[in-house]
Amino acid sequence: YGSGKTRLALNWVVSLLADDASVSVLVLEDTEAAYAYKIMAIKFNLESWLIEKQKVVGRSAFVAEHGVETAQRVDEARLWFRSQKPKQSIIDGGAKINIFSFDKAKAILQEEAECYVRTHIMVDYAQAWPGDVTQQEKQGFGLREVTSRYNVGLLLLSQKPNSAIDADPQPGVL
Numbered sequence: 001y002g003s004g005k006t007r008l009a010l011n012w013v014v015s016l017l018a019d020d021a022s023v024s025v026l027v028l029e030d031t032e033a034a035y036a037y038k039i040m041a042i043k044f045n046l047e048s049w050l051i052e053k054q055k056v057v058g059r060s061a062f063v064a065e066h067g068v069e070t071a072q073r074v075d076e077a078r079l080w081f082r083s084q085k086p087k088q089s090i091i092d093g094g095a096k097i098n099i100f101s102f103d104k105a106k107a108i109l110q111e112e113a114e115c116y117v118r119t120h121i122m123v124d125y126a127q128a129w130p131g132d133v134t135q136q137e138k139q140g141f142g143l144r145e146v147t148s149r150y151n152v153g154l155l156l157l158s159q160k161p162n163s164a165i166d167a168d169p170q171p172g173v174l
Contacts, residue, residue, distance in 0.1 A: 010039055
């Protein structure tokens with residue numbers, strides 16, 4: 001926890017978008033807005049709370065507190081993010097389907113890959129999908145099926161609890 005997995009992965013997302021890739025991000029840990037703010041912040045070297053704050057307090061109050069230059073950078077970040085919309089999507093727990101069910105999440109990832117011709121998929125917090133080792137192995141093979149069928153790169157983030165770090169690895173679990 002707190003080692004920077006999400007930050008590193010979102011840096012890759014920003015780089016991929018700059019290279020004209022098409023990316024879907026499945027968020028099992030936070031909200032679409034939080035990830036959008038983080039992506040904008042990375043691209044424009046801002047703190048994500050500044051982007052959120054300008055939205056909450058309004059531009060004039062934000063300018064009075066943080067200055068015109070910072071407000072302009074936040075505006076640029078928002079414009080850039082909107083311009084990336086055809087090339088990216090962020091799907092969180094507010095989706096119309098239950099993304100916390102692996103089978104339903106897999107279906108939406110397949111739809112994203114096929115309908116929006118995604119080149120990359122990022123899943124953050126894969127351990128949110130419940131299951132024992134056998135179920136997790138099936139999930140892993142299910143994701144491999146999506147990547148091979150649609151020729152997409154997959155970035156899957158998960159974490160082991162600190163208490164399990166020294167335990168012997170289970171077969172089929174990375």
